[in-house]
Amino acid sequence: MQVFKVFCKVLSKHKSSILIYIVIYLMISLIMSRSIQQTGELKFTKVSLKIAVENQDQGEVGKGLVAFLEKNNKIKEVPADQEAIKDAMYYQEIDYVLVVPGNFTEQFLLGKTEGILEGTAVPGSSTASLIENEIQQYLNTVNMYLKAGIDADRAVTLSSEDMEQQAAVEFLEESDAQSLPAGFYFFQYIPYVFLVIMILGLGMVMNTFRDKELAARNKCSAMSFFQQNLQFILGCILFTLGVFLFFMITAFCLYSDYMFSVKGLLSAVNALAFSVCAASVAWFCVQFVRSAPELSMMSNVISLSFSFLGGVFVPMDLMSDGVKQASKFIPSYWYMIANQEIQKVESLAETGGIYQSFLIVLLFALAFFSVGLLVNRMKLRTA
Amino acid sequence: MAEQIIEIENLVKRYKELVALDHLNLTVTEGEVFGLLGPNGSGKTTAISCILALLQFDKGSVRVLGKEMQPDSYDIKRQIGVVLQNVAVFEELTVQENIDYFCGLYITDKKERKQCVEDAIVFSGLEDFRRFYPKKLSGGLLRRLNIACGIAHKPRLIILDEPTVAVDPQSRNRILEGIQKLNQEGATIIYTSHYMEEVEQICTRIAILDKGRCVAMGTKEELKAMIKTGEKIHLEIWELKPEQLEEIRSLRHVYQVDYREGMLEIRCSGGKHNLVHILDYLARREISFGRVYSELPTLNDVFLEITGKELRDSAE
Incomplete structure (x- = not known):
């Protein structure tokens, strides 16, 4: 051999x-x-964000918006000054700061939708667009009811109900x-x-x-x-x-x-x-x-x-x-x-x-x- | 009467248009160291390849150890040792493993093989290198390993195709002594080389091949007797006139005169006292001269006279 x-x-x-x-x-x-x-295991996870909200508005839409955000996110107090806000964002204690001005509902009912809320986020962060998208969705729904002739109180209630609804998703083909x-x-x-x-x-x-x-x-x-x-x-x-x-x-x-x-x-x-x-x-x-x-x-x-x-x-x-x-x-x-x-x-x-x-x-x-x-x-x- | 180990009759081998062997006839007798000489492309390696049945030939017959040589003549092959022109060993095996492998292709008995391998190592002086890989060996050692691989199984006929190419004088001397020793121990050797002095030193009979034909065959003495040159005389002469050169050329037995850079070379075809006649002529003409020496023709002279002096560069 x-x-x-x-x-x-x-x-x-x-x-x-x-x-x-x-x-x-x-x-x-x-x-x-x-x-x-x-x-595959982490295909979908619902994200709950930390939002600091200061609501100066006593109107229905302002209150409704804050109540809506509270359901899906953790609401925190707004830090005392700009420096404290920056620190809190840097250390990821909060993801977004939302200030609802005193005349928000009034402006909204007059049909104004752009620039009536003050929001601060880490520049370029994905969480900012996520929250802004959520707010926009809510306000669009309220606006839709208002345009249909429904009064503000009722529009807020209906919108909140609508937003609570969840769609069941079923994959036709598994990945x-x-x-x-x-x-x-x-x-x-x-x-x-x-x-x-x-x-x-x-x-x-x-x-x-x-x-x-x-x-x-x-x-x-x-x-x-x-x-x-x-x-x-x-x-x-x-x-x-x-x-x-x-x-x-x-x-x-x-x-x-x-x-x-x-x-x-x-x-x-x-x-x-x-x-x-x-x-x-x-x-x-x-x-x-x-x-x-x-x-x-x-x-x-x-x-x-x-x-x-x-x-x-x-x-x-x-x-x-x-x-x-x-x-x-x-x-x-x-x-x-x-x-x-x-x-x-x-x-x-x-x-x-x-x-x-x-x-x-x-x-x-x-x-x-x-x-x-x-x-x-x-x-x-x-x- | 000694047995004919190799008998080649009318061997013809063609490579398309090229005739490598042209009705070659050769016989090698047991106990000989047979030298195969020839310029590049003369057909030496082709002849060896035909003897070993590595090549199919077109015509003629090759009989080795009395039997027709065929690719499947394993009983004949068992008695042949081959050392090819280029080193053929496994780079991945040590010196000992290489010899053992090639020996194992002939000898299956482990005990016998072990002894043969040991003998081959001692014979080629590789005792200190048995665990070395070929890459670590010098050119001379590599050649010795190549030989050890070819002769380890103690063959009756050993074919060595230019085994001393690119080897230093010490290693060459060792290899030549080894070949003579193998011959003394009874092996018949076929040896090809370009080095005339090697062939002259070890071969008992020589064949000169040219253009695929055997143009001369015999002992050294027989070959030397075949050529015109019987004696070469060299004289150091500072000045020589053309008419004097002609007079020297006309002297008895002188057939060629060559005067270059103060050295006169005179070739005589035979006879005795040629040097005395020349010195006598120089004295009569009062031609002063320096060193003088005379020599008999070498195998190199035989080779050049028979095969010519033109360059041969074609591939074999």
Whole structure:
């Protein structure tokens, strides 16, 4: 098993660069799944603001406005002077200062709506626009009733009632964050990391053994070409399986619930098919490089371009139709299609189209391997 | 009678229009150190590649150890050690691991292999570098490692293709001594080199290739006898008239006279007492001279006379 042993030794020399990609991948997938889930939980929160109100108006509209604001916010006393107001705002003790002038109701009833209230907020703060929007909404409602011929007292009462009403909102389609399990994100980025690892790992070993002088020396030896190839292929298979198993074990540790479901099983099969394809892509890439730095560069170019075009990093919904059509010619697209379809599956009986995607990924593997073999033969002939 | 280790008959190898080997005939007998000489592009490496079945040839036959050589002749390959022109070792393996790997392609028994690896390390003087990676080795050490990888399995036939390129004199000397030692231990050696003095030092028989053909073959003495030059005489003469030069050229056995920057080189085709005749002529003409020395032709003279002096830059 000389060839196999050297295969492992050469591979182990490149383990640090492979490990870096694994660690980066695990960190990104963990952070992504956690952050997306957290943003999903905090989708809507009613905000209660701290407003300092000084009501100098004894009219109905002024009183009504203050009463309305009291219902949804915390009303505080207005600080003594301008300096104290600034301090209170700086230390976020209050978000807004509202002064209702003595002639507010009078002015409002005369039809004036602009510049009849005095408001102070931290410049550029979002809370200011939130409060001003709330005040404007209330005053518009009162104004509407007044214009309809209803007296001020009644208009204020009706407006307060209207503003208390709440609409029940129901989402027709739940967001991704709510519907997709965390395990989905683990499998979403698999094409990128598999391509990088296979091209870097397998590619480096293949590149070493393809060295013209070493290949000639191996050919001169007493070990048959078949034996040498057999040991080499064994190395490739074990490495591919090893990478696949490592990620599956990690998935079991991090997302055991997902992995013990039908979705987890299908995701694992999808990843296995893609790992075979990534190994084949590595073989294909090696035919076009002559040195380790070239291979390293190619691993980044291929993995990133396949990932971006395949919808790994950018949701497919954001891609134009033209790009989507082009993406159909790369395996990561079909992996992602399968990965999305898997999320809709509840039992193994309803997996129809997914197997087709698996098969397409495997056909890509065969295509890359065959073209690589052809290029290899042509190069040997012209050497 | 010694066994014919290699028999090449009418070997033809073409690269499209280029004829790399043109009906080459060669035989190497057991126990020889056989030198393969030739200018760049003469077909040395192609011939070796055909012997090792690394290349398919168009015509002719190659028999190694009495059997037709084929890519799957593993029983023959088991008895051949190869040291190629360029260093072929794994950068990722240490000196010992490299030798063990290549030895393991021939010897499967672990105990036997361990001993062979150790012997190869000692033979190439790499005892202090067994844990070193090739990147850390000097050019000479790297060449020695290259040789150790090729001979560790103790082959019967060793093919060395320019093993001393870019090596310092000390390392070269060590390598040449090693090759002679391998030969003394019973291995047949095929040695190609551009360094004539190396070939002259270690080879018992030499073949000169040119344009894919074997243009001369024999022992050093036989080759030297093949050329016109029998003796070269050098004289330091400060002034020499053209008519005097012509008179020297007309002396018996003299066939070439070259006068440049105060040095006169006279080539004689054979005969005895050539130097005496020349000195006698100089005394008669009262031509004063300084240093005088005479030398027999070297392999370099043989090589240049047979293959010509024009530059050969084509790729092999």
